[in-house]
Amino acid sequence: MQLKLPARIALLIGGTLLVSILVLTLLFSTLFDRFYHYETDVQNQRLHGVLAEGLARLVVEGRPLAARDRLRRLSSKDPVLVYLYLTDFDGGLFAHSFEQGFPRALLSTLKMPAISRHLRYRLGADIVDHYSSPLIDGMRARIHIGVSDAPLTAAKLEWRGRAFLVATVVLLLGVAVSLVMARRMGRPLIRLATLLDRLGRGESVPPEQLRVAGPPEVRRAGEAAADMVEQKERLTCSLQEREAWLSTLFETAPVGLALTRMDGQLAEVNPAYAGIIGRTVDQTLQLTYWDITPEEYAEQEQAQLASLEASGRYGPYEKHYIHRDGHWVPVRLSGLIVERGGERFIWSVVEDITALRQAERLEEHLRRLFQEAHEEIYIFDGESLRFRQASQGALANLQYDADALCEITPVDIKPEYAEEQFREMIAPLRKGELESLHFETLHRRRDGSTYPVEIHLQYLDDPDGGVFFALVMDLTERKAAEAALREHRDHLEALVRERTGELQASNAELESFAYSVSHDLRAPLRAIDGFSQALVEDYGDQLDEAAHDYVRRVRTAAQRMGQLIDDLLELSRVGRAELRMEKVDLAQLAREVLDELRAAEPDRSVEFSCDEDLGVMADPRLMRVLVDNLLGNAWKFSAREAVSRISFGRLRDDPSVFYIRDNGVGFDMRHADKLFGAFQRLHRVTDFPGTGVGLATVQRILRRHGGRIRAEAVEGEGATFYFTFNAASPAGREIDGMQGESVDE
Amino acid sequence: MSEKVVLLVEDNPDDEALTLRALRKHNLANEIVVARDGQEALDYLFGEGSYSGRDTSVLPQVILLDLKLPKVDGLQVLERLRADPRTRHVPVVVLTSSAEEKDLIRSYDLGANSYVRKPVDFEQFLEAARQLGLYWLVLNRVPYE
Secondary structure, rough: OOOOOHHHHHHHHHHHHHHHHHHHHHHHHHHHHHHHHHHHHHHHHHHHHHHHHHHHHHHHHOOHHHHHHHHHHHHHHHHOOOEEEEEEEOOEEEOOOOOOOHHHHHHHHHHHOOOOEEEEEEEOEEEEEEEEEEEEEEEOOOOEEEEEEEHHHHHHHHHHHHHHHHHHHHHHHHEEEHHHHHHHHHHHHHHHHHHHHHHHOOOOOHHHHOOOOHHHHHHHHHHHHHHHHHHHHHHHHHHHHHHHHHHHHHHHHHEEEEEEEEOOOEEEOOHHHHOOOOOOOOHHHHEEEEHOOOOOHHHHHHHHHHHHHHHEHHHHHHHEEEEOOOOEEEEEEEEEEEEEEEEEEEEEEEEOOHHHHHHHHHHHHHHHHHHHHHEEEEEEOOOOOOOOEEEEEHHHOOOOHHHHOOOOOHHHHOOOOOOHHHHHHHHHHHHHHOEEEEEEEEEEOOOOOEEEEEEEEEOOOOOOOOOOEEEEEEEEHHHHHHHHHHHHHHHHHHHHHHHHHHHHHHHHHHHHHHHHHHHHHHHHHHHHHHHHHHHHHHHHHOOOHHHHHHHHHHHHHHHHHHHHHHHHHHHHHHHOOOOOEEEEEHHHHHHHHHHHHHHHHHOOOOEEOOOOOEEEEEEHOOOOHHHHHHHOOOHHHOOOOOOEEEEEOOOOOOEEEEEEEEEOOOOOOHHHHHHHOOOOOOOOOOOOOOOOOOOHHHHHHHHHOOOOOEEEEOOOEEOOOOOOOOOOOOHHHHHHHHHHHOOOO | OOOOOEEEOOOOHHHHHHHHHHHOOOOOOOEEEEEHHHHHHHHHHHOOOOHHHOOOOOOOOOEEHHHHHOOOOOHHHHHHHOOOOOOOOOOEEEOOOOHHHHHHHHOOOOOOOOOEEEOOOOOHHHHHHHHHHHHHHOOOOOOOO
């Protein structure tokens, strides 16, 4: 387990102190020893110096006992001196201070070489330092002194105790101080370390926390760390901003940007790229590059890939992508290899060049159109007026080649204009007051001939000098056509006048013919009838019954002929008469007609039903003829019924259709197609009188009103006539269709 | 009261015969003067040509006027009659084969008093003549009687 920093510091300081104290103690102890021995030596020297002469005399005098006493006195005087003994010239024991004889243990010292001055050994309980030296320099007799070590040891022990006490106190004090110091310094340091640890783990630490209180160094370190953190934060912030900005650039870039793996898988694309191929970004990321590349490009792609491998770049080159809907989109792309996270990608910039292609095509088309046009198109300089370009048609018509034309101005080919005049005319175009100018004039060819032209002039301002566009139409043909047209029109008008005149004459002739018919054909008939009658009246008694019968037949025939003429004239008048459209109530007319019919044949029993309000816009006179004929027919052909039933009204389903129905003899529908032809009759005259012109007249009246009529009948059960005034209505077309055949005037 | 004269302007002899027969049958006119064209009718009325010297103060009780006439047609005759103060009030009955409406209208425009269409059927013709005579010769009064 790691000790905390203050503990470690205290331990370290404590240890160092301890070692220092030990070393000092050892040193001190040695010095002490040395000093002590030195003191002893000095003492011995002094002792020796004091004793030496006396003892030496005693030795020389050979007085051992005196020496012994002297030694014993010395020994007793100084407790430190455990013993003293002297050796004589030949090293034999001369005298000693021992009371109980010379200890065996010291026998070895007697023979000790003279040079050994000092040795230590244990004597009894005592440790004795043994010193030996000649009594006098040069004398072989020696003195041996045993000095007890006890006082030294006691002193040593005393000193050691003191030193130990001091050392312990110092040590404790040192450790305590160091602990305090270490804590004071270590706490902020630990705090800082913890914070830095957290930073290291990637946690976020507010920089103010890093600014810890404490020793200046720690404070500085904290400051530095806080600064670092702040700087990092600033950096991070700016990095995030930058990343967001770059992302925006990527997302909103107007060109397609794509990151493609080397196998072609699209890894990242921007919306513009997806847009080029008509997909969303997500859809696009499901694709590989090969999915959107037409097979035709396989070879080219390989070449570009090779270039990419070789140089790290490819393009720019142009190809097509396959759009989602299948069409090919022209694109220009270029790119390079980039590395990210150890993987290689192709970074491509892709541009949709559809518009460019279209513009190029358009430009090419326009260029060809301009150059090859058979029409005359000119471009000339806004300042000098010199021609810059002209279409084939222009060159051909004017008989100039392109170079020659560029030497002249429009004024040169316009005989009707002087330069000043021309410049004045086109000035509003240059000033922008006028968008275009149209005028007609003449153009002069190189050979001097002229032709009429219509000119459309426009001005295009350009920084490189404005130009005029002139679209010129050769009016030669148009003028000719106009002249021809005028001639045709004049001719046509004359023709129409002529024909109208003829028609009017023919109409007049017809009228006069009808007048003659009316007047002159009837006169002989009147004579035939009149004189036949006169014959009967004046000569009746001379005629037999057969003669009377013949005269009757003559008169009947004449009268029938008269009726035929009248009916024909009516038919003809219906066709010619001018229509006077008024509001006419057919119901009112029908009641009048029926009243007349009743008056003529009051004995008939007829039930007549008529809708109210059968108003139409029509010619009242012709309506009278129409109702006369239709009701007259209904009256006539129902004459054999006990009770005639006649009805007149509008269809409920379609109020534009009128009907007149009777319960008379009807007719065979197989002959319905003959019904409306002039002089066509489905009944014998002897059965029912009539000329066969009435329904033809009715039909003609309706046609003149834009209407139609048809009939339905069952033989023996009656007939119904349906008519409308609007042939274009569904009912009108139905009537048209059912009639099968249409009789036209 | 002077004799009642009827002037019949008619170019067709058959019609003339029949008209005369019809009028006489009903004893409607003492004297019937026949003019065979428009000019003759005018000559009679204004005492000119073959009728020069005629007392033009004697005016017909009624003129029966056909429209389709040689030389001067009936409408012109009518126009001239109505334009002249002497003959302005003479009743004129247009008696014609024409059923043309424009003739009818033109006749009335020019001041005809009646317009009668000659029927083919002689019995109807007789009836028409009878009614005409009855009305114009018997019932009607003229200013110059």
